[in-house]
Amino acid sequence: MKYSETINSLIRKGLNEVNHSINGHLPLSIRREILQTINEPCVIGKISISCALKVYPIWNDFFKNDTEIIGLIKQSEKFLLGQINEKELLGNAEHLEVFVQDYNKEDNIMVMFAGMTDVHAAYDVLTSGGMEECVSDEEALQNPDTWDTAFIASLAYNGGAVALDAINHDRNKEFWNWYLTDCIRIAFFNDKLPYPPTTSIVSAKYFSGNNIKEYRTQPNIWKENAECRSRMNDIKGILVKIMDITHWTKSDFYFYHVGTASYTQVFYYKGNELVKFNLDINISMYLSRKVEN
Structure with missing residues (x-):
């Protein structure tokens, strides 16, 4: 599908929602509507891979000189191009999902979300990135099994908080503005996806070393x-x-x-x-x- 005025209209609708929302959130209903309107597996797959690349520096900042997760992202792109088969990509994604889930701890949850974004992007290109039609925004927030790749990426990008009332609102708004503009345009118009440079970039530095920013933790x-x-x-x-x-x-x-x-x-x-x-x-x-x- 071509980049149409209908998609443009949905993007404007999404930007209006994000920029007038207290927490800078893009509701699932709008995300679903955009992807259903695009209805092109290759473009949807590239959107998911771009989300994975957006938060990959967080993972790489934790696992220096990573080769496995970035390898999975590259495999996902190769699958879209018909260069590897489903069995090869699925086996690697399942293996790395188990590895990433081992970091589902409070101190590393931001890193875990970054890794899970990459794994979910691989699953998206295998399944054409479909979303469950019957799941409402409220139900989706309560059930991690329904979280889509972009939402998981947003959790990683804003510091790892799960509840919308505990996230970094400015970072969340920044992510969803990027998603609605650069990310979707890259998927439509760029043959080459924006792989991060080998040196540290702003997204990674934001959460590392002396630049680390402290976020809310909810005592339970x-x-x-x-x-x-x-x-x-x-x-x-x-x-x-x-x-x-x-x-x-x-x-x-x-x-x-x-x-x-x-x-x-x-x-x-x-x-x-x-x-x-x-x-x-x-x-x-x-x-x-x-x-x-």
């Missing part, structure tokens, strides 16, 4: 610790009382770490409008101590 001890659950219920009771007084329709409470610092945030809803509730510093410190203790 409350799931296993009875005392912590009790304290969380105390906090819930406080918020319920506030809601009764203020007539909020709903309240969200977030507690997270960035490096060694702890943070609490409370949001409330006035009808359908989400509003941040600016806690007094003493209350914020009190709630943080409640959770940490």
Whole structure:
């Protein structure tokens, strides 16, 4: 299929959604609509491979002088060109998927997502990159088995956070703007995909050495610790009382770490409008101590 005005219109729709979204997210429904409109296995495969190349420097920065994952990316491109068979690519992808999943740990989750992007790109070129029609945006976010290659790449690019309320919004917006512009155009118009140079590039440096940026980590001890659950219920009771007084329709409470610092945030809803509730510093410190203790 040629790069049509219909595709252009969907890209504009996607850019409008991303740039007006609080978290810079491109919904699955729009991603699916774009790929279904393209409906060309070779172009869709190149989009997935471009996503893999976008986050490959994160993997290579962790595994210096990597040959296996970059080899899988090159094999995926060769498969699109009819230069290797399905059995060869599938066997290598399955082998590397097991290897990458071994890094599904909190400290390495960004690296794991980068590696899984490459593996999923290989699967995409084998299956023509189809998406499940019946899966909604909300269901997809809750089920990692439904995550598409571009979404996994976005998780790697913004630091490895899984929940949309915990991601780096600026990096997420940057990724989806790239996806809707450069990535899709490369897939349509470039015969040669943009393999990274042998030297370190910005995407890798952003997460390495002295340039490392700390992201939110969500403590989950409350799931296993009875005392912590009790304290969380105390906090819930406080918020319920506030809601009764203020007539909020709903309240969200977030507690997270960035490096060694702890943070609490409370949001409330006035009808359908989400509003941040600016806690007094003493209350914020009190709630943080409640959770940490």
